[in-house]
Amino acid sequence: MTANAVVSPLPNQDGRQQSEEPLATMVRLVRDSWTVAEPHADLVAKHFYATLFGIAPATREMFPVNMEVQRSRLLRALVHIVQMVDRPDDLLPFLRQLGRDHRKFGVIPSHFEAVGMALLAAIKQYAKPAWTDEVERAWAEAYTIMARAMLEASTADDGPAWWNGTVVERHRLTRDLAVVRVRPDQPVPYQPGQYLSIEVPQRPRMWRYLTPATAPREDGLLEFHIRAVQTGWVSRAIVTHGEVGDVWRIGPPMGRLAVNRESGRDVLMIAGGTGIAPMRAIVEHLAQWGENPKVQLFFGGRVRADLYDLEILQNTATTNPWLKVVPVLESDSTLPAVEKGTLADVVTRYGAWQDHDVLVSGSPAMVRSTVSRMLVAGTALDRITYDPFTVD
Structure with missing residues (x-):
């Protein structure tokens, strides 16, 4: 399976919408089969990563040693995409942002094929007996749409894959809450309400999403509010062990939270x-x-x-x-x-x-x-x- 294997059911270049019936069928098959697999979500994720690392061993270096949290992140992304697969106006911007964000891992086109194979194998394993040839084609088509949007955005982006930022202030408000201010080596082009992926020196390869609590400033300074959650490897490391002078890596901005001042609402x-x-x-x-x-x-x-x-x-x-x-x-x-x-x-x-x-x-x-x-x-x-x- 490649990123160009299936024609997308999104609008043509001339603006004409293709038949909605194939899209509706694809959405129904994907959602119905995911409903069967979802009670086994943890096993789906474990199967996915085991298969991925088996067919593309080089991808293992992109992930942290401890995969527990990473597995839950996959599931959140998968569920979000499944829920939005028939809402291309919302889904495609998210996928494009995700594609740009994945540049920090050194993702190349062949990785998308390996991920698709692993994803279908994992869902097939736990969607039985709902899994049929028709369901497999629906998942292949849905994944191709996802992969193509991510790959196109990744290859089209000529900005940095990440920015380096230095922690210049750190205030621990409570035992489990800290405000951290970071000065990037150059301004990060985020919009108010967007979030950024962060890697800290205490937890290499454990990228986590944090949202700046301030609008973009001329000096580029970013302020983050971080609560150490019980299972949060990164949040606990930042709150408990982070120091002024730490150098963070900051990925491209993502997210849709914004206010449209012209909407009239x-x-x-x-x-x-x-x-x-x-x-x-x-x-x-x-x-x-x-x-x-x-x-x-x-x-x-x-x-x-x-x-x-x-x-x-x-x-x-x-x-x-x-x-x-x-x-x-x-x-x-x-x-x-x-x-x-x-x-x-x-x-x-x-x-x-x-x-x-x-x-x-x-x-x-x-x-x-x-x-x-x-x-x-x-x-x-x-x-x-x-x-x-x-x-x-």
């Missing part, structure tokens, strides 16, 4: 814990204009310490009347004007937000529960934006 932002970082960057960017859409920002956590950035946001709101900040706590209501409950509880208590663009950021569990509750409450899926890679 107001904005709902929902952030849990360090998921506030992209929202703060966007708010800081918007603050340069006198007029903006109305922005209502729900900032939530379990206890008061989780709302570590609340004072800065509230100060911003006092000088920007288009911004309203609502603190939300699950188990601590000592703050004035605080809403009590989970973010999903509180946000849906206000209604369906039909006329708003909705941005969601936080842990995968928080994003899943909030988006699910909003859909049930009547929020349209195409109004909700969130990124799949947000935690260690």
Whole structure:
């Protein structure tokens, strides 16, 4: 299988849309078979990597020695792509960003073929008895679309595969939370709300996604908010062992969180814990204009310490009347004007937000529960934006 083996069901160059029926069939077959395989997701991932390293041994050097976290990252990416396979306007930008991001690994075209073979072999193993020749063709076609978009973006990008950045400040706010400021050797061309892949010297080859908490600055300085999660090899290393002077490698920007000031719609932002970082960057960017859409920002956590950035946001709101900040706590209501409950509880208590663009950021569990509750409450899926890679 190669990246050009199957014709994409996306629009032709002259703008004419090909038949939607083959695309609908492909989507149904891919999703139905993944539903069968998904309960065995950990085994699917182990099978995938074992097969990949068997047919393309050189790819093993691209990955860390400990593969436990890397396997979960594959599954998050796979599930995200499966869910979006019939939404090319959303999926293709994500795949192109992913293709550019993979340049840092030294990926070459033959690697895409090996990955496709390993992926189909792994899903086939655990999608039985749903796996048929027709299902295999559907997965091959879906993967070809993915691989072609990634490969085209990778080969077309003439910018750096990564930037080096030096840690110039490090503030440990709590035992498990740190603010780290990094100065890249040249400005990183990210947009407010986007995230970056990071490799730190304490954990070589363990790239993780972190979101700058500030809008791009003339001096290029990046600020990151990092919480050491229990299973987070990289986050714990940064918070516990990181030092001023550490040199990080920073991959190309990714992500879709953004505010369209010309849409005519107001904005709902929902952030849990360090998921506030992209929202703060966007708010800081918007603050340069006198007029903006109305922005209502729900900032939530379990206890008061989780709302570590609340004072800065509230100060911003006092000088920007288009911004309203609502603190939300699950188990601590000592703050004035605080809403009590989970973010999903509180946000849906206000209604369906039909006329708003909705941005969601936080842990995968928080994003899943909030988006699910909003859909049930009547929020349209195409109004909700969130990124799949947000935690260690």
